[in-house]
Amino acid sequence: MKILIYGVGGTMGHYVRLSAEKTDDIQVLCGVDKFYTGNEFSFPVYKSTAEIAEKPDCIVDFSVPQGIYDYLPYAVQNGIPCVIATTGYSEEDYAFIRQCSEKIAILQSGNLSVGINLLLRLVKETAALLGNSADIEIVETHHNKKKDAPSGTALLLANGIREVLPDHENHLGRAGVGKRERKEIGISAVRGGTVVGKHAVSFFMDGESITLSHEAENKSILSDGSLTAARFIVKQRAGLYSASSMFS
Numbered sequence: 329m330k331i332l333i334y335g336v337g338g339t340m341g342h343y344v345r346l347s348a349e350k351t352d353d354i355q356v357l358c359g360v361d362k363f364y365t366g367n368e369f370s371f372p373v374y375k376s377t378a379e380i381a382e383k384p385d386c387i388v389d390f391s392v393p394q395g396i397y398d399y400l401p402y403a404v405q406n407g408i409p410c411v412i413a414t415t416g417y418s419e420e421d422y423a424f425i426r427q428c429s430e431k432i433a434i435l436q437s438g439n440l441s442v443g444i445n446l447l448l449r450l451v452k453e454t455a456a457l458l459g460n461s462a463d464i465e466i467v468e469t470h471h472n473k474k475k476d477a478p479s480g481t482a483l484l485l486a487n488g489i490r491e492v493l494p495d496h497e498n499h500l501g502r503a504g505v506g507k508r509e510r511k512e513i514g515i516s517a518v519r520g521g522t523v524v525g526k527h528a529v530s531f532f533m534d535g536e537s538i539t540l541s542h543e544a545e546n547k548s549i550l551s552d553g554s555l556t557a558a559r560f561i562v563k564q565r566a567g568l569y570s571a572s573s574m575f576s
């Protein structure tokens with residue numbers, strides 16, 4: 329499979345290239361990066377999809393939210409499946425992604441690691457089993473350079489819980505809000521040092537508690553996951569897929 333890395337000059341673009349080098353079946357055909365000015369790659373790097381001469385089998389995107397307005401029209405026109413790993417989309421962006429997924433296969437996920445997607449499944453099962461008999465709290469920890477809080481993964485977990493407990497609501501932080509209600513999903517963010525990413529979901533019952541947790545040790549789990557997603561999405565019909573579809 330020949331892939332296009334969108335955002336190839338960035339941190340995750342670097343890891344996707346390294347992940348592809350470790351495989352026998354995936355080759356980087358070209359990259360797109362609006363702000364990349366180097367020349368260290370063995371493949372061409374374009375400023376936008378308007379300049380692309382080759383036809384990739386799949387686009388893997390780790391860039392910025394507005395990138396979709398460049399590459400999705402190109403992907404629809406050329407029938408190219410896409411893996412969208414970028415985070416931070418608005419409702420309008422999601423509507424555009426859904427509209428394009430009527431024509432091409434798109435997998436979109438805020439976390440592509442096997443472990444987090446397994447955690448998501450276990451958390452949803454636990455929430456469904458316990459129903460309203462537990463107070464649910466999520467604590468996420470990341471390095472001191474992370475800009476957003478809470479993490480996209482904490483929101484992915486909280487939103488997964490709300491699929492099975494639709495009357496629950498996310499509560500970010502607890503300062504000044506007083507006593508908690510049972511139907512709150514508390515989310516707390518901790519920042520420090522070089523922690524790649526830790527997520528813990530606790531279910532507090534009367535007299536006992538269960539905590540399910542995941543710890544990322546490096547970023548390759550995410551770039552390896554994006555290639556697993558590429559292998560999955562090139563075999564699918566048009567539609568919008570989540571990471572859980574490829575692990576089921």
Ligand SMILES: NC(=O)c1ccc[n+]([C@@H]2O[C@H](COP(=O)([O-])OP(=O)(O)OC[C@H]3O[C@@H](n4cnc5c(N)ncnc54)[C@H](O)[C@@H]3O)[C@@H](O)[C@H]2O)c1
Pocket residue numbers: 334335336337338339340341360361362363364389390391392393394395398412413414415416437438439440441550
């Ligand atoms: N889904 C996941 O598993 C996962 C994992 C890690 C990071 N991410 C997300 O991936 C995204 C990228 O993360 P990163 O750490 O590599 O960021 P980064 O800032 O290091 O890299 C982003 C790259 O995109 C390029 N870029 C910026 N604007 C562009 C545009 N309009 N068109 C084309 N390229 C453009 C930049 O020049 C840069 O090289 C973020 O949204 C991050 O949250 C997702």
